[in-house]
Amino acid sequence: MxxxxxxxxxxxxxxxxxxxxxxxxxxxxxxxxxxxxxxxxxxxxxxxxxxxxxxxxxxxxxxxxxxxxxxxxxxxxxxxxxxxxxxxxxLGGIVCPQCLQKPISECVEPTTDSQFPSPENKLNCRLCAKSFVLPAAELDDFLALEIAAVIHGWKRCPGCTTLIEKIEGCNHMSCICGISWCYACGDMYGEVDHDTCYNL
Structure with a gap:
């Protein structure tokens, strides 16, 4: 037993x-x-x-x-x-479906005179000049995120486009994607001299 x-x-x-x-x-x-x-x-x-x-x-x-x-x-x-x-x-990683080169937040040009896209959810890419449509729910979330980024002064990682908020410290950012970049000028480390970039 x-x-x-x-x-x-x-x-x-x-x-x-x-x-x-x-x-x-x-x-x-x-x-x-x-x-x-x-x-x-x-x-x-x-x-x-x-x-x-x-x-x-x-x-x-x-x-x-x-x-x-x-x-x-x-x-x-x-x-x-x-x-x-x-x-x-x-949403931060959405790219233009035509050129696949830039995140929408960096290549979107509104289709109307306003600062934001038209009610038809139509966006124009500044790189390829082609138009495309986002579903209404995605567009609403996209705009809310972009407005928050402007209000709070957030910047995007040049590697993965993740929004970054700097609270304190130096301008040298190390993103979760592995990219090191300067918060002041937005360029990646190793590409330019960042000695002239001042703390924001």
Whole structure:
């Protein structure tokens, strides 16, 4: 009987999957969206990093964590914040579908005299001069983000176009995409001399 109890105990231990981040073996509250397992505590911390802007999104094994998978796993408020953070980062990376060269925020020219695109959601690219249409929901989010960027003085990384807010310190920015750039002039380090750039 003692041997049977040991075998059952070992069997139950192996049924628990280790969290790929903390290595803690968990049977309940484990998230599986790829080939790995994530415990609830690590998943919440990971999501908080996305919300804070430290990372772009949660991805592993070539898969991106969809916010719908978080339902019933983390509090709904955190799941909603993750969904919004990922959506805003994707908006920052929208490119012109014609020339694929610049983020929309840098190549959009309004189709009317106003500062913003026309009600038809039609945008004109300054590079290729072609027009394209954004879905209304994307356009609303895009405009809200652009207005917030202007109001707060945020700048975009020249590598991945992520919006960056400088709170204090020097102008040397190190983005999550790996690019180092100057907040004052917007150029990447190594391309120009930044000795004349003053702290903003």
């Amino acid at each position: 003692l041997l049977f109890d040991r075998v059952c105990c070992i069997s139950k231990w192996f049924q628990r999957r280790p969290c790929i981040i903390c290595s803690k073996r968990c049977r309940r509250d484990v998230l599986h969206f790829c080939q790995h397992s994530y415990c609830k505590d690590c998943t919440v911390r990971w999501i908080e990093m996305v919300i804070a802007g430290d990372i772009r999104e949660i991805s592993c094994c070539g898969k991106v964590l969809d916010s719908s998978m978080l339902r019933n796993f983390v509090p709904s408020k955190i799941a909603a914040q993750y969904k919004r953070a990922v959506k805003l980062r994707k």
